[in-house]
Amino acid sequence: MGLLSQSVSITRYRVQGQLEEPVLDTIAAILKRHSVMDIDNDAAEKSCGWTSFENPFISDVEGSNHFFGPYLVFSLRVDKKNIPSKILKKHTVIEEKKRLTETGRRFFSRNEKKLLKEAVLHSLSLRTLATPFIYDLIWNYEEGKLWFFSNLKAANEELETLFSESFKLSLIRLFPYAAAEHDASLSDSERDRLNRISPVNFTGQT
């Protein structure tokens, strides 16, 4: 869901750590190094990487603008090939029959069947186009704040993994306790009290 959409979902993060100066060049180089790879002509079933916000379907980010005022704006793209299990089964059965005829054998072992299925999957992957899923993000580097435009668990996990691999910075999802814990204005004693809280009972009944 794009950040310019009429209705959006946002997951908030805090980014801890510093990048090498000059920061803008470092970020541009990292985005290029970890940009998404097109897998339409490849046997890979999934690819995950960065793209530019303005041209998310172009995997080459060279020359793209990622800087909008004080904000970094770019996108996470996850390309996935979806091969329905029935298609895989159909082609595996056809291939198995063909090879049995060619070899004159009556059956294959379990391991041979597994290898054959993998070969069929590989062949189908080469003929299948990947579906791209695009999630925008806004990063205020100076304030260490990042907004990711999805609440989907799988998309957030992809972001956390790729961000950590790419930037080597700590990305902290701001769920309630983390948001409270990372509030810089809390004193040590207030933080201790936060760690000791237990659920309140508003009914007054035990």
Place this chain on the structure above:
Amino acid sequence: MLDAAIAYNRYRFLGNEFLTWLWYTLENRSQQLEDIDADLSALEIGNRMVLENRRGEGLETITIKGDDAGLEEGLVALKKGALVSEMNLVYRSGDHTWQFNLKGESLNISSFRTPETAGTQSTEDIEGAVLEKIFLYEKVIRFVEAVFRHFVRLRISEKWAENTTPQIRRWINKTS
């Protein structure tokens, strides 16, 4: 510092308590919210509220939705020990309106609509459109962060047990 997964589960009640307190504050002490955000004209409960009751065995979920839905069932659920787990909120500032869902467990924002923007006619407009949208998102996100910070300070203070909890209990028992 606790491991994130452990902290998420151990303190998952914190966000639901926040939303329950926010409902009480909206109904009884809305001036507090205006003190936190001077630009706020009004904050209202929108067209959806979800409550969860984890007392006893199992989990009971109560969903109230609809533009004119009454919240009486929500109050009955609170009396039985439920907490608000998700809430649709309408934030007004001047002539502008924002609407969004806030989830207690994660503080995630969804179905987030900002006031209308001009849109983009050309690629040159994109930077302006992005910055305008960021400004509009930031308005509500900063508000939510400030109200949550206020809640946390109250929640860990002695005032919470001495004043706030009894006041919320009285509100729950009086209104249902």
